[in-house]
Amino acid sequence: MTGEPPSGRRPRAARRARAGPPDPFEVLGLERRSDLADADVHGAWRRIASATHPDREDGGDPARFAQAAAAYTALRTRFGRGEALADLADLAGPSRARAGTRQGVKTGWGWGGHRLAAAARLPARVRRGRPARLTLRVLAAVAAGAAAVLAAGPHPAAPALVTGVATWLVLTGRGDLAPREDIRAVTGRRRRRPG
């Protein structure tokens, strides 16, 4: 296995990626709407740039200025606004919990690392799946296994029935978990602005 272990401290870049970029609409003080006009965004940027520019007598607010510049760059066109809205929806949507589990991309964790990572993700998959149904299934399996052991007594059928119940649980319980794979693939290409 190569690379970092699945547990322990993650590098700063990983923590940053999890925090996500700031909401550009919020940075410019705009509503999250796809029908914003270019002039709305332009006006908001102008207002914030005037108030925070580092060349002001009071020194401005470089951090806020940098944020606003980045937000304006993202939102200045309708395409950019649409993509930003989709980004925000993506962050809030079901894929957020899957962040970092990119399918088809070698992360350098190796086979064992992937297994461990998959095991670590299991609680999240249970939570996002059908936990009540899965609990019932597990309870039923435990009850059936216990009943089989009690009924069969010290007979070879007892471990066999427990195996059968476990097989049934694994086969049917998978459907109650949220999907394992993240369908997001990394292309390594930056988004460009068409037109």
Add this chain to the structure above:
Amino acid sequence: MILRAGLRLVRIVAAAALVVAAAPVSLVAVVGAGLAWFGGWPPARLYRAALWCLPMLAVWLAATAVATRSAAQVAAAPYLAWLAMWHRAAAGDWPGAAAVIAPTAIPAGLVAGGLAWAYRTRSLRTGSGGLGPDSAIGFDRRQWRHQTRSARARIAAPGAVPLTVRGGRVVLGAVIRVVGHQHRQIASIPYARMRSHQVVVGSTGTGKTTLLLRLWAGFMATALRRHAAGQGPAPLLVVLDCKGGADARKIAERTRRVLRLAGTRSTAIWPDEAALSLWALPPAQLTTTLVDLIEHGTGGAAYYADVLEAVVELAVAAPGGPPADSDDLLVRLDPDWLAAAYSPGGHDAELGLIRSAGRQVGDIRLRYRTLFRRLGNGLDGLGSFGDADAWYCILEGVTEVGVAEAQARALVDLLASFAVREGGREILLAVDEYSAVSRRLPIWALYERARSLGLSVQVSTQSWAGLAADENERYRIASTADGGIWLLRTPHPEPVAALAGTRKFTETTRRLVGIPIWSHSGSSRMREEPVVDPALIRDLDVGQAAYLYRGGVTYVQVKRLVAPPAALPPVSDRRLPEATTAAAAEIAETRPATGKAAAARRPAASLPDVGSLLDEAFGKEPAP
């Protein structure tokens, strides 16, 4: 007669004795067959369940071997278990009896149940089973209901239907029923079929968009993954929504969110958010496309078409390069401009043409001015198909048919040119509501050269009639759909259903001995029956589709892709991300102080270069 009755009685008694002797197996078989009937399962599912019992069987044999340490005891274990069961049952220990026989009775019972269920379904399908010949009809209808219920339950499970599965297969949903295809619980198609032409036919409100979204997302997910693994070129999805309207905008946003889930980094919505450049076409192609954008007649009117083509060619091929935009072309469509452009010498033929066509040039200019005004700015931008992973192009095919046709023509020409120029892209062109532009967008012509361009075409329409203007073209499009045909509910499915062909079928006639009593004597014969039942297609529910491929059909309950919500409430107390905070701290530390109030703070040494943005907001900085 008496002998025959006696033999029949003996057979019944023997069967009853066997059922009683193997009571646990019989019980499991009955339960298994009952479950198969209730769930509309094929017999193969019971056989598969029996196979999954092998671990249990193996553990049982291993435990027996450990307990007895005798190979003979292991070999005789089923028989000994059977004896033990009867002993325990005789002693009144019914749970114990069931437990000791279960490891053998369950797999054996499942196999027996599968065989019984296969016998039952086959006898009814051939018309030899049931109380009467019409029993098969009711049985089939009930089984369809059971199968759809099972398929719906299967797609309701959160982890049951991923977007793609191993091998890059694109998953659509759960299988309801198959005819001539291999039965699987999850309906999926190989990625290679997404690289071939496909046709989708279904009325409005039947789940066509849901199906298309799944196909597009599956295509992008697999293609991006292949590209990331170095197994294929980058994909490009181009959707032409030829219906337009407010709904198209909503679908475009939904497509963007769904494709985002599939790993697509950017989805451009044309012409609302992004524009393409028609003028990036090579001059010869640009001339052809510009001529095709204008509707021109045949017969006597062909003369004007020839004049138009000649004038446009002169304007495009003028010395100094092709026009940069529509305004540039309109400026060139002037006899004086053309004469001046070609006057430097060596262009006598062109000057002769300009003199001949001089009277028509003004009319041609007028037509192009009108066309460009109606087309808008969508083709006058600077963009290219390579700028985004996916393009959703909205064409107002309902309100502006002529404009949509011209736009579709231009976009397809641009895409073909892009495919030739860029080479290694895996392109899927999806034309939704194709009927709106089918008059002037010869998709079958694109089919012919699509393979060499690395381009696959997916055409969707509401009906068979909407696929093309005439029957020959319809058949040409449908028969070249080697990636399969998706058929959803439509009022006239017969022509598409017929493309799936026929299969051999045993038909049994039975003698009517009373009313309504049929005997079990009769005759059977082979005959051909259609693979796809048009009545079943007409009866499909929302979200159900039939996938026709190579003489077989798979009925699918399509799983809707859940995209995140479009609108989000504002986040009030969002924490600054560490990157920005760290950058701000760094800036504050390294910035030289300017002014009294900022004495404590350090000015930025390396602020991002936002000069162009500031110029945009406040105007150019005056020169010192």
